[in-house]
Amino acid sequence: MATERRELARELADDLGQELIRFDMQAALNDRPDNVGETIRSALGITTALQNAWRDSDGRASFNAWRSRIEAKGVLIFQTTRFDTEEASGFAIADDILPIIAVNRKDPPTRRTFSLVHELAHLLLKVSGVSDLDTDAARPAEDQRLEIFCNHVAAASLMPRDAVLNDPRISGRPLRSTDWSDNEISDIARSFGVSREAILRRLLTFDRTTPEFYTMKRGQYQAERQAWLKKQKQEASEGPGIPRNMPQETLSNFGKPLVQMIIGNYHQENLTLSEVSGYLGIKAKHLPKLELLSGFR
Structure with a gap:
């Protein structure tokens, strides 16, 4: 599903004449996690003052802020409810163009933020994988080393x-x-x-x-x-x-970049309203509000 969305995004960007950003952040497994964390914060423009400004009761503002900055680096970020929190916290699919991060929406926002930056560390290493933030002793040693490193990078980036x-x-x-x-x-x-x-x-x-x-x-x-x-x-x-807020839920699940590409192609008459509804799994009546939430207009 995630790779299908990436291929769709590439086609949509091409139809819009939009040049995709090359993801150029990188790290090596023998780097010091604190140094990688500093690199991430610098690249994303994250400061302690900003983090304090995002302070709220459940960490949702912080998650959204980190997400938008990582998306600006050319990363597609999805939220999913397809697996339980006990199974995985998220996954990453590395690529130079439109790499993917997915986080488990069943987790609280603070855990999602940690997962988000953990998966970003995977992308810096150019290593795809499914992650559980609790390292598993049953994993092969190299996998354990990778997951521990990504956890350390996430901690150093956030704290x-x-x-x-x-x-x-x-x-x-x-x-x-x-x-x-x-x-x-x-x-x-x-x-x-x-x-x-x-x-x-x-x-x-x-x-x-x-x-x-x-x-x-x-x-x-x-x-x-x-x-x-x-x-x-x-x-x-x-x-x-509580009634579901479908426009907000759609934006949360698909991410602003992909939603804006789909809406942009609709307005250029490259996609029909039926195709938009099909791609996003949303009824046509919700499209005006989705446009507003996504910042398209």
Whole structure:
């Protein structure tokens, strides 16, 4: 499905006379993850001040901001609900033109952001793959090394060493602290647009907590996440719930670049309204609102 969308995007861009951006970001597996993280932040124009400006209750603003900047580098980014969160967090398909990242929409926004940057690291390495953010000991050693590297790059990109250690909520704390409250951890995590587990893992990396405390809190957070997932599934099975916003959902799933290409070809009469509806899986009545959301007009 993802590769079919990429081929469609190439055809649509050609019909529009649009020159596609070559994805030229790169890294090597023996690079220092912190250095790769700095490269990513610089290329995308990400600063700590910007991350603070994206702060919200669930990390959605941060996800959307990182996504739009990565898309501007010529990457197609999709969201999918085709697999469970236990199966995979996302996948990457490397290519010089229109490489692909897909993230699991069933995950909370903060986890999707980490997945997004993890998959971006795959693209920098020119290595396609399906990823689970929890490294699996059953994987071949080379696969484990790759996934660990991409996790480290994602952490360094989202939570740079200096930004974390200079944060006043952290800099004044003793080494190997074990009295971090959930409110403190949540507050710091929101500043970086990441999950509580992600920022706590970063604190462990910098010796600001202990392995025992991290393991305890990680177990708590994973139990809470499983309860959240169970609640989501239960609500979905019980009834229609909140009406679906199909234009927004379509834009979230397909991404702004592909949606704009499809709408652009429709307005140039290269596609019929029926073809647009078929490609996007959306009724024709939703197209005007989708145009507005995508920034086409």
